[in-house]
Amino acid sequence: xxxxxxxxxxxxxxxxxxxxxxxKKEGTYSYDKxxxxxxxxxxxxxxxxxxxxxxxxxxxxxxxxxxxxxAWAGDKVIDxxxxxxxxxxxxxxxxxxxxxxxLKEFRQMEDDLREGFGVASDSExxxxxxxxxxxxxxxQLTEEEKERLKTIQENGITEYQSRALEIDKxxxxxxxxxxxxxxxxxxxSEVIKGIRAERNKYHPMLDxxxxxxxxxxAAREEIIGIxxxxxxxxxxxxQEKREEQAEAIEEKREEQxxxxxxxxxxxxxxxxxxxxxxxKEMTDLSQTVDEVKQQVQKVLNEANLLEEDIKxxxxxxxx
Numbered sequence: 001x002x003x004x005x006x007x008x009x010x011x012x013x014x015x016x017x018x019x020x021x022x023x024k025k026e027g028t029y030s031y032d033k034x035x036x037x038x039x040x041x042x043x044x045x046x047x048x049x050x051x052x053x054x055x056x057x058x059x060x061x062x063x064x065x066x067x068x069x070x071a072w073a074g075d076k077v078i079d080x081x082x083x084x085x086x087x088x089x090x091x092x093x094x095x096x097x098x099x100x101x102x103l104k105e106f107r108q109m110e111d112d113l114r115e116g117f118g119v120a121s122d123s124e125x126x127x128x129x130x131x132x133x134x135x136x137x138x139x140q141l142t143e144e145e146k147e148r149l150k151t152i153q154e155n156g157i158t159e160y161q162s163r164a165l166e167i168d169k170x171x172x173x174x175x176x177x178x179x180x181x182x183x184x185x186x187x188x189s190e191v192i193k194g195i196r197a198e199r200n201k202y203h204p205m206l207d208x209x210x211x212x213x214x215x216x217x218a219a220r221e222e223i224i225g226i227x228x229x230x231x232x233x234x235x236x237x238x239q240e241k242r243e244e245q246a247e248a249i250e251e252k253r254e255e256q257x258x259x260x261x262x263x264x265x266x267x268x269x270x271x272x273x274x275x276x277x278x279x280k281e282m283t284d285l286s287q288t289v290d291e292v293k294q295q296v297q298k299v300l301n302e303a304n305l306l307e308e309d310i311k312x313x314x315x316x317x318x319x
């Protein structure tokens with residue numbers, strides 16, 4: 001199981017990023033879905049925003065790993081239980097080995113006893129002994145075996161049969177151990193089968209991985225949203241600054257146009273003043289020149305201009 005959690009936030013220059021899925025032309029941020037990388041451009045250099053994005057990324061990865069970790073822990077509990085039951089089955093089988101070895105020794109003792117009494121393995125006495133053994137063990141007898149058992153009990157058992165039954169009675173202890181262990185091992189195997197069958201229905205690890213990937217995907221979208229919002233605010237601020245600068249330039253241009261209009265109006269007034277001046281007043285040249293200069297200076301003061309800003313406003317009095 002592999003969990004993809006590589007959410008990346010890059011705050012470098014993205015102008016040459018040809019693989020970006022989307023790019024804001026007015027700013028420097030983009031998103032590449034293939035690499036799950038957010039290119040935030042130079043506006044992301046501010047530490048608070050970068051720290052916020054890293055925090056979002058870390059929180060998402062932590063939640064995703066917790067989901068997977070919890071599922072893994074639950075799965076490990078199941079694995080541990082299966083392992084314990086398998087260990088128990090192995091212990092039961094090892095215990096059976098010892099019990100079967102003891103039963104083997106008892107069978108050898110019965111064979112030695114039969115040979116010692118000179119009883120053939122296919123004799124009637126031996127066949128009657130097998131019926132006595134089955135009855136002593138509580139086995140289900142056939143009707144024929146039941147009739148034969150009555151005859152044996154009426155006639156009485158032989159010494160060989162009596163001693164062989166004693167050996168078989170002692171050996172029954174180990175037969176019970178083997179039977180009990182086999183039953184317990186079978187029950188453990190069935191429980192293990194049930195656990196595995198139930199696990200296959202739910203696939204907890206696969207479900208956890210999908211949930212973890214959903215968490216990371218949601219975090220990625222949230223980070224993209226944060227970057228987009230920050231970029232929008234950044235671009236809005238830049239646009240607002242440009243608009244303010246444009247307004248200031250427009251205001252300055254309008255002021256200059258007003259100044260030029262006032263300059264033209266004063267020049268026109270000056271020309272009219274000169275044209276309307278009586279001829280007799282031209283006799284006193286120095287006095288006229290002084291008056292004209294005073295009128296010109298007055299016009300310049302009213303326009304709030306320096307004298308050298310006016311070009312073409314000089315009066316040639318010699319005309």
